[in-house]
Amino acid sequence: MKIAVLPGDGIGPEIIEQAVRVLNALGEPFEMETAPVGGAGYAAHGHPLPEATLKLAQQADAILFGAVGDWKYDTLERALRPEQAILGLRKALKLFANLRPAILYPELAGASTLKPEVVSGLDILIVRELTGDIYFGQPRGVRVCPDGPFKGEREGFDTMRYAESEIRRIAHVAFQAAQKRDKRLTSVDKANVLETFQFWKEIVTDVHKEYPDVALDHMYVDNAAMQLVRAPKKFDVMVTGNMFGDILSDAAAMLTGSIGMLPSASLDANNKGLYEPSHGSAPDIAGKGVANPLATILSAAMMLRYSLNRAEQANRIEAAVKQVLAQGLRTADIYEAGTTKVGTREMGDAVVQAL
Amino acid sequence: MKIAVLPGDGIGPEIIEQAVRVLNALGEPFEMETAPVGGAGYAAHGHPLPEATLKLAQQADAILFGAVGDWKYDTLERALRPEQAILGLRKALKLFANLRPAILYPELAGASTLKPEVVSGLDILIVRELTGDIYFGQPRGVRVCPDGPFKGEREGFDTMRYAESEIRRIAHVAFQAAQKRDKRLTSVDKANVLETFQFWKEIVTDVHKEYPDVALDHMYVDNAAMQLVRAPKKFDVMVTGNMFGDILSDAAAMLTGSIGMLPSASLDANNKGLYEPSHGSAPDIAGKGVANPLATILSAAMMLRYSLNRAEQANRIEAAVKQVLAQGLRTADIYEAGTTKVGTREMGDAVVQAL
Ligand SMILES: CC(C)[C@H](C(=O)O)[C@@H](O)C(=O)O
Ligand SMILES: CC(C)[C@H](C(=O)O)[C@@H](O)C(=O)O
Numbered sequence: 001m002k003i004a005v006l007p008g009d010g011i012g013p014e015i016i017e018q019a020v021r022v023l024n025a026l027g028e029p030f031e032m033e034t035a036p037v038g039g040a041g042y043a044a045h046g047h048p049l050p051e052a053t054l055k056l057a058q059q060a061d062a063i064l065f066g067a068v069g070d071w072k073y074d075t076l077e078r079a080l081r082p083e084q085a086i087l088g089l090r091k092a093l094k095l096f097a098n099l100r101p102a103i104l105y106p107e108l109a110g111a112s113t114l115k116p117e118v119v120s121g122l123d124i125l126i127v128r129e130l131t132g133d134i135y136f137g138q139p140r141g142v143r144v145c146p147d148g149p150f151k152g153e154r155e156g157f158d159t160m161r162y163a164e165s166e167i168r169r170i171a172h173v174a175f176q177a178a179q180k181r182d183k184r185l186t187s188v189d190k191a192n193v194l195e196t197f198q199f200w201k202e203i204v205t206d207v208h209k210e211y212p213d214v215a216l217d218h219m220y221v222d223n224a225a226m227q228l229v230r231a232p233k234k235f236d237v238m239v240t241g242n243m244f245g246d247i248l249s250d251a252a253a254m255l256t257g258s259i260g261m262l263p264s265a266s267l268d269a270n271n272k273g274l275y276e277p278s279h280g281s282a283p284d285i286a287g288k289g290v291a292n293p294l295a296t297i298l299s300a301a302m303m304l305r306y307s308l309n310r311a312e313q314a315n316r317i318e319a320a321v322k323q324v325l326a327q328g329l330r331t332a333d334i335y336e337a338g339t340t341k342v343g344t345r346e347m348g349d350a351v352v353q354a355l
Numbered sequence: 356m357k358i359a360v361l362p363g364d365g366i367g368p369e370i371i372e373q374a375v376r377v378l379n380a381l382g383e384p385f386e387m388e389t390a391p392v393g394g395a396g397y398a399a400h401g402h403p404l405p406e407a408t409l410k411l412a413q414q415a416d417a418i419l420f421g422a423v424g425d426w427k428y429d430t431l432e433r434a435l436r437p438e439q440a441i442l443g444l445r446k447a448l449k450l451f452a453n454l455r456p457a458i459l460y461p462e463l464a465g466a467s468t469l470k471p472e473v474v475s476g477l478d479i480l481i482v483r484e485l486t487g488d489i490y491f492g493q494p495r496g497v498r499v500c501p502d503g504p505f506k507g508e509r510e511g512f513d514t515m516r517y518a519e520s521e522i523r524r525i526a527h528v529a530f531q532a533a534q535k536r537d538k539r540l541t542s543v544d545k546a547n548v549l550e551t552f553q554f555w556k557e558i559v560t561d562v563h564k565e566y567p568d569v570a571l572d573h574m575y576v577d578n579a580a581m582q583l584v585r586a587p588k589k590f591d592v593m594v595t596g597n598m599f600g601d602i603l604s605d606a607a608a609m610l611t612g613s614i615g616m617l618p619s620a621s622l623d624a625n626n627k628g629l630y631e632p633s634h635g636s637a638p639d640i641a642g643k644g645v646a647n648p649l650a651t652i653l654s655a656a657m658m659l660r661y662s663l664n665r666a667e668q669a670n671r672i673e674a675a676v677k678q679v680l681a682q683g684l685r686t687a688d689i690y691e692a693g694t695t696k697v698g699t700r701e702m703g704d705a706v707v708q709a710l
Contacts, residue, residue: 083547083698102589113585118468134489138503140550148493149517156517157555163505192438194497199511225606226614229584230468243545251580253438259581335631 001286002031004060006053009039009073009082009343010281011291012066018293018348019064019300022320025352026313033060037089038082038281040069048085060150062276062307064300065089067281090130095266095274096166097173097300098245102232102252105261107325111334112257114229124235124252125181127174128245130266133196134160135242160196162241167200169269171207174239178214181236185216188224188240188248200241210335214322221248228252246275253278260333261290263299265306273307275299289343292331294321297351320354356385356663359415361392361408363546363644364428364437365636366646366699367421373703374419374655375703377675380707381668388415392444393437393636411582412444417660417662418629419655422636423612437636445485448631451521452528453483453600454657457587457607460616462680466689467612473587479607480536480592482529483600484522485621488551489515490597515551517596520553524624526562529594532656533569536591540571543579543595555596576603583607608633615647615688618654620661628662630654647686649676652706675709 005020007013023030035053036044044050048068057063068082078084089095104112104122112119137159145155171187178185187204189197201218208216219227221244227234228248232255240248253259262278275296285291298321305314329350332337342350360375362368378385390408391399403423412418423437435438444450459467459477467474492514500510526542527706533540544552556573563571574582576599582589583603587610595603608614617633632650640646653676658680660669684705685694697705 078547078553081547086423087548113469113473115468115470135548137512142550142554145518150520153518153520154554155513155516155518156549156551157492158549159514160553161510161512163500163508163510165505165508190601192433192436192443193490194511195497195515196511196513198433199497199509222601222605225580225602226609229606230612231608244602246545246577247599250557250577251584254581254584257585295647 001029001237002033002060002345004039004056004063005032005034006036006057006063006065007040008037008066008068009070010067010283010286012068013282014287014291014344015277015293015296016064016066016287018344018351019296022297022317022346022351022355023300025355026316028310028313030266031099036109037065037085039070039073041085042073042082048080048090049241054088054092057093062272062303063089064278064303065274066296067277067279069281070283085134089274091136091265093272093274094131094268096129096131098130099177099267100126100128100249100253100278101262101264102126102256103262104256105258105322108256108258108261108334110336112255114255116244119232119255122232122256124232125177125237126245126249126252127170127177127237127239128249129170129240129242130147132162132166134158137161154283160194160243162196162200164203167203168207170239171204174237175207175211175214176311178237179211180256184236185214186224186235187216187218188238188244189218190221191218192220197241204239224248225251227297228255237324258334259295260331261294261298263295263302265299265302267306273303275303289345290332291344292333294343297321316355317351320351323354324350358385358387358658359411359414359418360387360389361412361420362389362395362420363392363421363423363636364394364425365422365638365641367423367636369607369642369644369646369699370632370648370651371419371421373699373706374651376703377652377672377706377710378655380710381671383665383668389489392420393440394425395496397428397431397435397437403435404443405436409443409447411511412448417627417658418444419658420629421651422632424636425638442490444629445621446491448627448629449486449623450485451486452525452622453485454532454620454622455481455483455604455608455633456617457481457611458617459611460613460677460680463613463689465691467610469610474610477587477611479587479590480532481600481604481607482525482532482592483604484596487517487521487596489513490565492516515549515598517551517555519558523562525594528558529592530562530566530569533592534566538568538569539591541590541593542571542573542578543593543599544573545576547632552596559594561653567582580606581601582605583610608625613689614650615686616649616653618650618657620654620657620675622661626661628658630658644700645687646699647688648699648703652676656661671710672706675706678709679705
């Protein structure tokens with residue numbers, strides 16, 4: 001089993017280091033190979049997704065990804081900026097299914113900006129389509145407006161689009177995820193305005209026929225954003241497109257107040273996947289040894305479960321993380337009075353210990 | 356001064372009735388004319404925006420709008436559904452500037468699902484562009500996919516677009532609004548992915564040169580959704596496109612927990628406008644006399660300020676609303692133990708009384 005390890009920028013290398021230690025502690029014969037990505041890729045090879053890094057990712061059975069982005073690269077043209085690496089990997093590897101759990105650990109209920117009764121016990125799974133929609137639709141660009149009231153002016157434009165099979169496959173992922181949970185799926189659309197999402201709704205409704213045991217409902221994206229704030233615990237699984245999923249999954253993650261705890265998986269049709277924490281590269285605290293490695297460690301657990309067929313080992317890691325939380329260990333981002341503040345490495349130590 | 360009064364569906368007629376009473380109590384020579392819209396328009400004339408209603412709206416100096424939508428009309432084809440009325444009015448009247456305040460009244464701090472320290476004193480203004488973006492962009496539809504990996508399949512598609520002058524005019528509205536407040540403007544985009552919003556960012560940055568007294572920052576929409584949950588009080592004015600504004604303004608409204616209190620204005624280039632509560636038609640409580648009329652009454656106040664040049668009267672209404680809250684009167688949606696629960700009409704009575 002080969003794992004491509006792509007630490008990236010900012011706190012990426014520090015948090016990845018701890019996840020790698022945890023993986024090594026499992027005593028499995030994993031081969032891990034590291035390559036630069038994002039700003040680090042640009043610094044090393046002049047491109048955020050260097051060819052060798054892409055090749056490694058293609059050959060590996062799974063990818064463990066840190067985070068990309070740093071102010072240093074803010075002035076580069078868009079095609080060379082760190083986040084293009086993640087878009088490029090998603091597209092090249094056809095990672096169409098993004099699984100983003102938003103879970104509030106009971107020990108961390110105080111970290112949320114929401115009242116405890118609104119969020120304690122929160123456990124939502126957001127299934128975001130990741131290779132379609134307005135992220136990659138063509139045509140796009142800046143042109144001279146060809147007609148209408150703004151004819152002759154410059155305009156920026158993009159194309160939102162979903163083909164039937166793209167909607168079907170993400171719907172299957174979502175229904176199957178719901179079957180393993182509370183059997184409720186909310187499909188988020190904007191069918192009252194967008195043709196793309198009226199079509200989306202039609203196809204999701206059709207796929208539902210194959211999953212009669214799952215309760216499906218449809219919700220407009222603006223309402224979904226409201227309900228996430230009002231009563232997030234009412235959701236079980238949510239499925240939506242790339243653009244709406246980008247916004248809603250981040251909002252849902254922030255409801256927990258502990259985005260430093262949240263892993264994510266981006267899967268292709270064969271369950272090969274890229275695993276990364278839901279948080280970003282946090283260049284402001286990079287190199288200080290204070291970042292929370294748990295989201296990355298939990299991403300490694302997801303990798304074991306979905307791509308490497310090691311559910312037992314995934315369970316072990318998740319149990320170890322729960323144990324260190326129960327022991328009262330906290331990195332700065334989730335620290336509260338009465339708990340013990342630890343750094344990135346100490347947190348990694350504790351998880352290894354608990355294994 | 357002529358006001359078009361469009362009550363619409365659900366609780367629309369009840370809440371509009373109270374706003375009209377409040378307007379009448381001002382002793383101004385307003386001419387008000389009522390017409391059906393939304394489901395009521397369809398029921399009366401077979402179209403959600405009947406021709407006579409549109410004509411009235413065009414001739415009036417301002418429009419007071421209730422709410423549209425009812426489950427009864429859920430099976431109609433999209434072109435005939437109630438919400439097409441609001442899209443049609445925005446487009447026909449060129450109401451490009453949507454102003455959505457998210458204000459938490461100190462008396463209602465408990466109604467929020469967020470912790471009091473996170474939201475008490477919240478006062479954000481969201482400026483949403485309302486006639487461009489993917490809402491109206493052409494081409495759109497369902498077609499056979501012409502090329503690429505899904506060639507030959509059906510696909511739904513839409514066009515996101517903004518012309519330079521559309522971005523300029525909404526940016527001017529937002530900068531000028533910021534000048535009257537805390538002089539801070541956050542432009543929300545997705546410039547890291549979308550051409551439309553890279554262009555948006557470029558133009559907003561250019562318009563900023565004319566407003567050196569306003570501090571401008573740029574934020575990605577996913578981050579904005581997170582920051583609204585994490586630290587909403589850090590925002591002063593936010594400006595964004597139609598689609599992102601739809602999502603963020605509803606999320607921001609829900610932060611207050613009292614969306615029944617929040618008005619909105621949709622203005623054209625000459626400050627003619629449509630005024631409506633931020634909440635919907637709530638068909639589940641329609642006709643029961645329990646709906647909160649204050650968002651509609653406060654929308655009437657916005658109308659007096661922006662379109663009818665009666666700032667003094669707007670202030671009077673706003674002061675009257677604060678007074679009834681201070682008196683402890685609450686409709687069911689904002690009721691808490693220790694306050695006095697009142698119905699729609701009683702709340703209207705109290706505001707008229709306070710005037
Ligand atoms: C960095 C950016 C392109 C990316 C996205 O928009 O998908 C990020 O926000 C994410 O959610 O992974
Ligand atoms: C009803 C719908 C078309 C509308 C919109 O998306 O603009 C509504 O959500 C709003 O925000 O006024």
